[in-house]
Amino acid sequence: MTQRELAVRLGRPAQVVNEIVKAKKAITPDTALELEMVLGIDAQYWANLESRYRMTLARQRAQDELVAGVAALNHYPIREMTKRGWIKAGLDKPGKVKALQMFLGLAVVEPRAYTEAIGFRITEAAQRKVSLGALSVWLRKGELEAQTACTGEYDAEAFRQSLLDIRRLTRQPLTEFIPTMSTLCAGAGVAFCLVPELPRSGANGVARWLSDGQALIQMSLRYKWADVFWFSFFHEACHILRHRTQRRIVVDGLGLDPALTNMESEADAFASDMLIPPGAWQDFCNDGDFSLASTREFARSVEIAPFIVVGRLQKEKRIGYSQLATLKTRYEWSDL
Numbered sequence: 307m308t309q310r311e312l313a314v315r316l317g318r319p320a321q322v323v324n325e326i327v328k329a330k331k332a333i334t335p336d337t338a339l340e341l342e343m344v345l346g347i348d349a350q351y352w353a354n355l356e357s358r359y360r361m362t363l364a365r366q367r368a369q370d371e372l373v374a375g376v377a378a379l380n381h382y383p384i385r386e387m388t389k390r391g392w393i394k395a396g397l398d399k400p401g402k403v404k405a406l407q408m409f410l411g412l413a414v415v416e417p418r419a420y421t422e423a424i425g426f427r428i429t430e431a432a433q434r435k436v437s438l439g440a441l442s443v444w445l446r447k448g449e450l451e452a453q454t455a456c457t458g459e460y461d462a463e464a465f466r467q468s469l470l471d472i473r474r475l476t477r478q479p480l481t482e483f484i485p486t487m488s489t490l491c492a493g494a495g496v497a498f499c500l501v502p503e504l505p506r507s508g509a510n511g512v513a514r515w516l517s518d519g520q521a522l523i524q525m526s527l528r529y530k531w532a533d534v535f536w537f538s539f540f541h542e543a544c545h546i547l548r549h550r551t552q553r554r555i556v557v558d559g560l561g562l563d564p565a566l567t568n569m570e571s572e573a574d575a576f577a578s579d580m581l582i583p584p585g586a587w588q589d590f591c592n593d594g595d596f597s598l599a600s601t602r603e604f605a606r607s608v609e610i611a612p613f614i615v616v617g618r619l620q621k622e623k624r625i626g627y628s629q630l631a632t633l634k635t636r637y638e639w640s641d642l
Contacts, residue, residue, distance in 0.1 A: 315344045332356055372400035378415040381439035382406060383504045390502070392447065410446050420446060424514070425554055432560040436508035444507040445557070448524030452497035452516055455488075459519045460495030462547060468494045469543055473580060476536055476611040480641045496521045496546060502639055503528045510559030511538045513545035521546045528559065532635035533617025540577035548572065581614050590615075596625050601633065611635070 309327060313320040317340075325331035333341070338352035376399045384402055387393045393405040403415060412419050420442035421428065428436070458464075468490040475483035484500065491498040497516070503509070503526035511525040523542045527535065538558065545556045549569050556566065563570075578584075590604050596619055605612040612633040619625045 312344070316340050329359065332360070369400065372403045375403045375415050376400065378417070379403060379406070381417045381437065382415070382443060383437070383440050383507075386504055387443060392443075410442065417442065424449075426557065427563075427565075428557075428560060429563050432508065432563075435506075436560055437504075437506035440504040440507040441509060441557075441560075444501055444504050444509060444526070445512060445524070447501045448499050448512065448522060449516065451499040451501070452520070452522045452524075455492060455497040455499070457492040457497050457520055458495050460521055465491075465494035465496055465543070465547065468496075469540070469580060472539075474609055476532075476581075476614055477609075480637050484642070491523065495519055496523060498523050498525075500525055500527065500642070502526065508560050509557050510534075511542045512555065512557045513542040513549075514555035515550065527637050527639060530636045530638065531613075531617065532611070532637050533613045535637055536581060536611075536614060537577045537617070540580045541573045543580075544573040544576035545569065548576070578618070581610060582608055582618060587618070591624065596630070598630060598633070601630060 307315075309323045310320050313323040316323065316337075318337075322331060326333060326337070333352050333356040335349070335353060338349040338356070341347065341352050342349040379399065379402055384393070384406070387406075387409070388395050393402065393409055397405055406415050407413065410420050412423065417438040421438060424445070426445070428438070428441075471490055472487055475487055478486075488498045497520060499522070501524055507526075509526060510528050511523065514522050514524075516522050523539065523546065525535070525538060525542070529535075541558065542556075545553075549556065549572075552569060553566070556569065558570075578587075586604075586608050593600075601615050601619075602612050605615045613635045616625075616630045616633045619630070620627050
């Protein structure tokens with residue numbers, strides 16, 4: 307059958323049939339039904355043929371875009387991601403681009419794309435020290451872990467109560483308190499996860515809202531000191547409790563952001579007071595006895611690990627950083 311005859315049978319202009327034959331014009335559902343009438347071949351066949359053809363073209367374009375996106379790989383810690391099993395090993399460069407897209411949940415791998423997608427801001431000063439690609443990967447890993455966490459609906463009062471229980475965990479080893487801490491947070495609608503820091507990712511922790519009913523506190527062991535870890539946790543907890551309407555996501559450790567000064571000060575004060583009751587702390591400081599025995603006894607009296615007290619004393623410059631060093635504790639990833 308010639309194109310002209312087919313056009314006549316279809317009741318279509320010959321030019322339309324010619325454009326379909328040359329793949330310049332798509333086979334629409336109406337055309338597929340007309341072809342079924344004229345040729346006796348089911349309309350679904352023509353529709354499927356058209357769909358497969360268009361998908362093939364789209365994949366070819368996508369492959370070209372993957373090749374074009376190879377340069378962006380330099381902005382991401384691909385080797386470290388591969389080492390940790392976050393993306394598959396043995397991929398060629400376009401394959402790595404695709405794997406990165408799927409990991410980030412983005413159609414593009416421009417370094418700012420993820421932070422823009424989650425509504426996160428970073429100062430120009432921080433950008434000179436931090437890799438946006440590494441930070442994005444670290445943030446995304448926490449998001450992925452939170453998606454698999456079984457949490458209840460967020461309840462602010464329940465979270466406040468859970469913080470009192472979590473505070474008592476400071477005297478336990480890392481391996482013991484992390485599961486309990488995660489469970490207590492989850493019961494109040496807050497996912498908690500520890501994600502190993504990446505080179506130049508910069509963040510100590512992040513507080514963010516994944517949905518109206520689920521929050522996330524994500525932390526690293528960037529500085530390893532146990533007192534810093536606990537202070538950071540309660541700092542992030544304050545952002546969840548008090549700063550939800552002011553900022554959906556707050557990343558700490560990237561340097562001073564003038565827009566966050568008040569929130570950061572409030573979060574610092576909250577963390578300090580949660581860890582050590584203000585009145586008890588004032589009495590301890592007024593007494594002025596910061597010996598090993600006195601510090602241990604004070605920590606016992608307020609039900610907190612001694613390293614919390616030492617870290618506070620050092621931070622406030624009441625003792626030197628070399629003093630009471632035997633009471634300090636470091637957390638290591640190898641401990642988990």
